[in-house]
Amino acid sequence: MSVTHLKLYTKPEVPLEAEMISPTVFASLSQSGIEHLNVMHGNVKCNLGDFFKVTGKGAAEIHVEGDLSGVKLIGAGMSEGKLIVDGDVGMHLGAGMSGGEIEVMGSAGDWVGPEMSGGRITIKKNAGHMVGSAFRGQSTGITGGEIYIHGNAKNEIGSAMRRGLIVVGGDAGDFTGVNMLAGSIIVLGELGIRTGAGMKRGTIVSLQDAPILPSFEYSCTYHPLFLRLYFRKLRENGFRRKIQDKHLNGKFKRYCGDGIELNRGEILLFER
Amino acid sequence: MSRPKKDDQNRMQIKKTEIQDTFAEAFEMWGARVIITADTKQWARAAAASMTGFATSVIRCKLEAAVESEIPEEDTPDGRPGISVLLFTMSQKTIAGQLIDRIGQCVMTCPTTACFNGLESEKSVSVGGKLRYFGDGHQISKLIDGIRSWRIPVMEGEFLIDDKFGIQPAIGGGNLIIFGPRKSTTLRASVAAANAMREVAGVFLPFPQGLVRSGSKVGAKYKGLIASTNDAYCPTLRAVSNNSVVPENVEAVYEIVVDGLSEEAIKESMRRGMRAAAEKGATMITAGNYGGNLGKFHFHLHEIANGKSK
Structure with missing residues (x-):
């Protein structure tokens, strides 16, 4: 398999915009071509080779090594292949991606996978605000794909999402699923406040109890069979320890809302 | 497991069960x-x-x-x-x-x-x-x-x-017709055959427990009836039916219909069925067809019993 390795040797002093670090872009380039790709270091145009040592060739898989917390837009617009980051990453990881897979061994900044339509992003540690969200001013967030955060994530996860799956293995911040149109968000830890505010449709699940907005109404406590399909899938994707048999077979409290919108959304909280 | 044997006149037997040189016609x-x-x-x-x-x-x-x-x-x-x-x-x-x-x-x-x-x-x-x-x-x-x-x-x-x-696309109408000396023996052999046939993935036997006692022929003496009793296989009509195929020593006949997602699955199912029926004392096994003019698929018993496919 063709693998290209990038190793960060010059840490950027200001944010580096590197949306070209993507199998889709690397596909047609030689090693030299990759080194000469333009990146924006603040407002200065530089070459990718000014910051990264490039080895290997091909684009089926890209391995990036180093502290990339100041590098933005990695994998943006990606449509195929695999991108593995051995370290932290900055904002806008996988923005607008439509396919392929991104795996980050460290943590990610804000705006993981905004407006993505397909593919998969996995963050092994924590993520910032606005995971899988719409950009400010846009009415629709992600329209497909899957985002897995193994640690915690901050506010406004899945803002205005229309389709897709977002999973947070730890705790979520406030306004999870705000203005959600459809899709599924599963939080295995605690939810913050104002979950599902303004949601029209969609599903927000938590394995913990959570504060519920007064515009949501309790329907019943039952066993939602479809969650078994999600939970079995999550067990196969690294969440086996957190999803126990009691969750697989257990009951959930169903709250319907948001009453100020269509009232067709749901929050499902595990009944302890 | 007993292997089928053929004599010089092309008659085949599995144990003491005669396997007729004919085919099941399926659709x-x-x-x-x-x-x-x-x-x-x-x-x-x-x-x-x-x-x-x-x-x-x-x-x-x-x-x-x-x-x-x-x-x-x-x-x-x-x-x-x-x-x-x-x-x-x-x-x-x-x-x-x-x-x-x-x-x-x-x-x-x-x-x-x-x-x-x-x-x-x-x-x-x-x-x-x-x-x-x-x-x-x-x-x-x-x-x-x-x-x-x-x-x-x-x-x-x-x-x-x-x-x-x-x-x-699938296939319907694979079949075996099982003859036995007594009703109880024939039933036992047919049930054993059905159980063996059902074990093959991709097939099913649509009749009760897999067996049909009222096998039918196309048409009837009555206008508008598209199927009627298959008198050739009814032991009670052996003396009156012009085309009876029931030997004198046979008391009952059962048909097993097998439908499947592939020819291979039906063949394997029929192969297992013939062997299981023979193990349980069936006298003779044949298959139903319409002269080969109606169905696209012909499952030849001798080839299937021998493990060959056409």
Whole structure:
């Protein structure tokens, strides 16, 4: 398999915009071509080779090594292949991606996978605000794909999402699923406040109890069979320890809302 | 296991059972596989039994269907006990309607069940996508690993069903006709054959316990009747039927019809059936056909018994 390795040797002093670090872009380039790709270091145009040592060739898989917390837009617009980051990453990881897979061994900044339509992003540690969200001013967030955060994530996860799956293995911040149109968000830890505010449709699940907005109404406590399909899938994707048999077979409290919108959304909280 | 033997006059025997040099004539159909799961095996069986009721023959039932196998919970989509049901119709056009009717009336109504597509195929028909309207606007769709399913609210909670079910060309009408010296022996041999035939994946036996005692011929002396008793195989008519094939020492005859998703599966099923019937003392095994003029598929007993395929 063709693998290209990038190793960060010059840490950027200001944010580096590197949306070209993507199998889709690397596909047609030689090693030299990759080194000469333009990146924006603040407002200065530089070459990718000014910051990264490039080895290997091909684009089926890209391995990036180093502290990339100041590098933005990695994998943006990606449509195929695999991108593995051995370290932290900055904002806008996988923005607008439509396919392929991104795996980050460290943590990610804000705006993981905004407006993505397909593919998969996995963050092994924590993520910032606005995971899988719409950009400010846009009415629709992600329209497909899957985002897995193994640690915690901050506010406004899945803002205005229309389709897709977002999973947070730890705790979520406030306004999870705000203005959600459809899709599924599963939080295995605690939810913050104002979950599902303004949601029209969609599903927000938590394995913990959570504060519920007064515009949501309790329907019943039952066993939602479809969650078994999600939970079995999550067990196969690294969440086996957190999803126990009691969750697989257990009951959930169903709250319907948001009453100020269509009232067709749901929050499902595990009944302890 | 006994091997078939042929003498110099091309007569074949497995143990003491004569295998006639003839063929089963079978037809093109369209098939679907439905996986029913439930909280317990008993509820999955109840739904499957209801769904496959009155589905023995396309002659009057419009479709043929039966349980293919039980599925252990670790192999079902939702991790609960499951049952695989195969359902065949004569045309591609009618299969969606039959799936919608049978799942809607027999599976959705059955406590604790869910219903999944069990056939990966290029062609598919909308089933959950139609049944969802029962939710009257409260239905919810979920897309998991590229498969859309519907959550339809019901009085117990929710009925979960896949949006689309795969369909593929299939074969109906493989058969064995088993003769025996006494009714009890023939029944025992036929049941053993049916049990062995059912073990092959991708086939099902649509009749009660797999057996047919009222084998039919095409047409009748009565106008408008498309099928009537197969007098050639009725022991009581041996003396009066001009074309009786029942030997003097035979008291009963049973037919086993086998439908399948592939020729290979039907052949393997018939091969196992012949051997099992022979082990249990069948006198003779033959097969039903229409002279080879009606059905596309001809399953030759000698070739199948020998493990060859044509």
